[in-house]
Amino acid sequence: MEVPNTSFVQNLVIDSSNPFYLHPSDYPGMILVSKFFDGNGYGAWKRAMSIALSAKNKLGVLYAETAQNLWNELNSRYGQASGVRVYQLQKNIYQISQVSSDIATYFAKKKSNWDELNVVNSIPSCTCGAVHAFSKREEDQRLIQCLVGLNPSYDMIRSNILMMQPIPSIDRSYGILIQDEKQREIHTTTTDFIVSSASMHANTG
Template sequence: MARGGGGQAVNQLPIVRPGLEDSSSPYYLHNGDHPGLLLFFNPLVGSNYNTWRRAMIVALTAKNKLGFIDHSIDHPRPEDLLYGSWIRCNNMVISWILNSVTRDIADSLMYMQTAEEIWTDLYERFHESNAPRIYQIKKLLSGLQQGSMDVSAYYTRLRTLWDELRDYQPTSACTCGSMREWVNYQNQECIMHFLMGLNESYAQVCAQVLMIEPLPVIAKVFALVIQEERKRSIHYGAPKTGVDHSVILNNVNLSTTTATTLLRTSQGGHCHFRNHTVDKCYKLHGYPPGHPKFKSQVSQESAQVHQASSAIEIHQYTQGDSLTPNQCKQLIEFLSSKLQAVRVDAQLANLWRVGFIDSCTNSLYI
């Protein structure tokens, strides 16, 4: 405490540089703020500038340091009390930016003096013109389909393009009814894009959403579709049969190999030819149509039928049965048809059996 010229005591307060203790000041640095801090996990490579720029603006706003890149905080003079605090915060923001870009880009920014200068240089280097990028985004939106993606991945991809496109569109601070209608129209466009890109299996839920009046927000529509997807995964999931197809295939291959080996080394017991088994012996099972001995076989079978019919007639007239001649004729026709059917079935079965065995043994019939 000091006294003035009139002898009165005058209170002298200690000089404190503003911003060092006030957490709301842009010059305030928290204990966790250090030059090695990484504000965005995905570094700037050039093509992702729009996404990187948006993430850095959000992070610097949370740190209350956005004024050091958008020229809202003036560079103080060296004699100003805030000069030292400004230098500290400016260098801190520069370190954060350098940590969020690739090594090559960081080398080109190393000798710039202010964070605002670095921010402007990156904008001029990597910022794309609005018209080509808007055209590219709208082209991607028009051709985007769910395809093999699940609903969540499809919606995430779609939402990323929407948000980037909205960033290029002019904004308005108007809160009148016209602005509300414009917001509702944008929401309707998002819903239409989302529903049109879904697979055909979601046609029913799309129809249900379109029947809602007024249309819900896009987040609610996404929730309805994702619920439908989860319900299908619970009720219509394909059950596991537990059958090991590899074991079955191995068994089939083993059986085929064993059968082939046996057929190749077998010797028919009737004709005594090699690779000629009883199963495919024409002499035992009959000759197929087209074989030279097929006609003689038919003649023999006809003779057998004739002999059988003659025996029936002899038996009829010698035994004095109660069958009439008409009944005997019907019986002979019935036996002949049955014998013919049995012969044809046997020939077809032999053809199938012989063809199957030939395909396994790759040998010729004798």
């Protein structure tokens, strides 16, 4: 019986780190992102698709000629920062209010628009010192955008955040608001329990 050439067999095995390696869980028609691209929200879709491909080590495959041509065509058609799309995103950001949403959901809605705005209206990379000042100014503006849309019940905590020197980051402000929200939930739960107990005692008295 002829013994297979070991080196030949090993050469047939594709290294799992190779972009062309197919994991057993990969299959044709596999859905990589939850939302199909319909011509709207290209920036957010591209970012989600890039992350999904990168996680599967397939981002490098896009540099194949046909795939790259397709990617370039999508960028050319939908990826350009048009004044209309930038206007729509900026308008969305200012129109989003908390209303009945919790803090986490409210911030997520704002961030979704910020992320797409970053893609369609990206700023060229810069290594000068001004980039830090610009980033801080942009973050301060986004914090104001978030504070403006909060419900009136957050007026006190909003004032406290605005009075801090220097103005806190979005992450720190988010943490402060989440903590305040949890305290409100505890207070509401305690109040409801007291009212319920008092009512029960009144009915049994």
